[in-house]
Amino acid sequence: MKVLVLTNMAPFVWGGAEELTHHLVVNLRLRGLEAEAFRIPFKFEPYERLVDEMFICKSLRLRNVDLVIALKFPAYLVPFENKVFWLLHQYRQAYDLWDAKQSNIPDTDRGRQVRRLIIENDNTCFSSRTKIYVNSKVTASRLKRYNGFDSEVLHPPLNDPELFSNVNDNGYIIAPGRVNGMKRQWLIVDAMRYLPRDTRLIVAGPPDSEEDATRLRRIIAEWNIEDRVKLDLRLIPRRELAELVGRSRCVAYAPVDEDSVSYVAMESFQCCKPVATTSDSGGVLHLVEHEHSGCVAQPDAKAFAQALAYLLENPERARKMGQAGHEQWRSRGINWPTTIDKLLAGRR
Amino acid sequence: MRIGWATPFNVRSAIAKYSRDLCVELSLRGAKIEILRTETGEGAKFDVLPTKLALHSADHFDDATLRRRFDLCVVNIGDHFPFHYHALDLMLQRPSVAIFHDASVVNLINGLRNVGYPVDQWNVRFGTGAAEGPERPEIDFRPLRFLASLALAAVGHGPHYIRALEDSCPGPVAELPLCQASDEPIECARAHADRFLIVTFGVINLNKQASRVIRAIASSDRLGKRALYRLVGQIAPKHKVLLANLASKLGVDCEFYNGWIPDHELACHLTDADAICCLRFPVLEGGSASLIRGLYAGRPLIIPDFGSYSRVPSELAWKVSCDDDPRPVRTALEQIAADRPAADARAVAALQWAKRTYSLAAYVDALLPFLRRALDTAPYAEAGRTIGNTLVEMGVEWRDPISLRLAKAGSDLFDEAD
């Protein structure tokens, strides 16, 4: 069977979605299928351009393909009979970000018209008797709320689980992932001032902007906690990251209302490490259970510090929680073979 | 060029005669033509025009066959539903060159509505039409615009609806003067040598303005009792009573030759005339067969200064305003009566001009290159239709900015530099 993965792209931008696309193709091939990904260039500024982009996708034609797995707007509009959706997200600026007034589409007559076109084309496309998977409960509930379609959550698995294992417990806390305001590494760093001098936190990930990095440095300087916090602000190679997580006591991850269970949580549990998170972290909470596989704290520095303190002071509890998290995560079947099974089962 | 020529083809249709004469001329120039008849119901009851051309019903071929059999389909569109019923289906099936014989096709569209076509949805898509552009507000151009939007290319026979065609047809548009074979001169005895005979002919309905002529005659002391007004052609009984009453009230001598008038008989009436009044208000047709007929008669002719009539040089006919004012008509009639030799000379010059302008040869000279041009643009125009379908599928509204951007990008890539 010939499978084409269709998604969009911004030239020279490579991130989680691109990794996912790549590994999806690799795993389809491992299954013995012919597979490749086409990534259609997508430009959404100025917003008027969105209509052109939809027209482009609706005008392209495919042959020599048995199944399309479509990931993103507007690439999923390319006409094809046998399509399975695995939505990473819709064009959020026409949906929840529009409601949150964070859209690039203005609330003008034309803006509303363009938004209507996006919604209508999504609706037509999704109503084609085709199986819809989504990457998270958040995406699923948005799809239900705005478009009225039911979908099944299919979490993107870890792309390279073989790298991640429980190497040792060196007693430090690690906060991996992209650094920005919404990921709230600043909250974790801030929490460190409530912890003993000999505790260690490593923040490991690339900052989205210089301000994001500066913000962390400012907190460290303000509370004079240089000895407690190490900032490793760069894109950490995967092997190195796996090593860092694998030797930690626990993982601290406190994003605001994350869409999905998050790679950070998955990597953590793959390494049998408990996760400290906040009660407003969204999708992360689908995986992290308080006092079972980690600690869930109120989103303020003091409460978060208490959660971390608990894990630091009780290494054996922490180890057990990490183990429980690992087992729970394994039992969810969030891995590539199961994912491919499901995607293929969705076809007609 | 292999042409499928869609037209009514019965003895009662002026467009049928036009088509027959024209197709003979086109065949002489090497085109291979087959007629696709568009009549339905009562329109199909009339005798077929005698011809050697191959005749089929327009719904006889499927799309693939049409495409294989013809390089181009040409569809003649007039405002008489029973004669032009199949025109629409053919245009929907196969992008065609449309020849619009009427500026208003409201009756055709109403006919289609009556047999179940979702006409009103089309009008919605084509905006308010009537009030746009320099067009006369008396005509609702929306149906015309809709049909033109389906055409590969469009031909009009007068200046008054070209803009509407250009606005809505995706391909080239041309204004050609209508053509008509000229009659052999007929010798007719003048029956009214002592009177000043004014003739109006054709289907006598309200927009032929017979009442305007009657008022003009009545208001003229100079013409006075010498004038005789003759109405030749079909007329509704109610309308006849109305006109007869008006004439007798105003003291105008008025005679009626009603019913279906055979050609040679009509020719005698026209030759007989001292002045022919060929008026219209509003001008709903495209080109006017009556105008040409009037010019070919070689008699002084009074016409509105509008539409295809306006194309007649002012020094060859007597042009009056296109409204209901009797005074310019009276002035024209008085001028003709005042200097008969001068009026006759003007009419003869008009006849010569008309024979050149409205000849089949001249028409075909212009039509053939136009059809070739339409054929050149046909492939991209067909793509335009699939592109349009995609836009409709997307829910894009008529005249959305994306349509303009696509049109621009498309012509940027596909239009050959002129």
Add this chain to the structure above:
Amino acid sequence: MRIGLVSSAVPLIQGGGRFIVDWLAPKLIEAGHQVETIWIPQTDDPETLFQQMLAFRLIDLNDSCDRIITFRPPAHVIPHHNKIVWFIHHFRAFYDLWQTEYCAVPNTEYWKSFRRTLMAADTKALNEARKVYTNSAVVGRRLKQFNGIDSEVLYPPVMQPERYFSVGYSDSVVMICRFEHHKRQHLAVEAMKYVKTPVRLHIAGMSSGEEEKYVHLLRKTVMQHRLANRVTLDYRWISESEKISLLSSALAAAYVPLDEDSYGYPTVEAALASKCTITTSDAGGVREFVSDGVCGVITAADPRSLAEAFDRLWSNRKHAGELGSGARARVDELKISWADVVRRLTG
């Protein structure tokens, strides 16, 4: 420089049109550029071709790429302020294959007009390019003839030329390319009916699913004429290593496509392994590389003539070796090198 490599493609069909892009990308990166490869799906269906072209026309890479290099049509219609076209072929059914058996539309006024419209659009888009390169002189001539466009030939090298080597000259003529009717594997198979020496034929390659009938036909021919012990039909994807190994010991290569656009990777791959290529007089671009008796053999396009050539090389290994060396020298003579390609595409 941020370079976008843009080409149309039919998904999951490998071939020259994909290789030229995939192999170029790492070479440009080595030269210090950022490279993004963009494949846009496309079909040759004439009913939607213009709409597909319009979609390509709307693609906007002006902000994201400092330069785009386009390959297979209609990628060249994408507008860009700094567009280089490395043209590999036209929509051939409407160009040089017009009204041949490879052209599916009839010779009517409509399709003639369609053809003119396509040509005008291609010409327009190619004229917008800063520079037009072609993969062969044949394609360059067609561009001149049909579009009036001047271009330079830029021969595409194979991926890793340094990996090829020779261990000598065995009994086997090898033929490694996609199974496709116009690649004419059948000529070589039928030639084997007429050979007089113990020469062998080894055909290897994949095809798009649509050509399976053709492969079946070849198998039938082999069976019917009891050629199975001397003809190997390897209908599968051959890895680079396997290909290199096969060529290293081959007697010679055969490559007999009908009027091919370029000299073809098989010709260069054979030459890199110091093997000459046997081809036919109607093979098009292949003859840009092969000159008869110097670096290969050119025969008439019939099985008997091919059989004679096979026999001649089998009987005279020394000659096969001389021609093989000639072929190797020809690679350098034509400057088929990545360094040259990168220099000219980024200049």
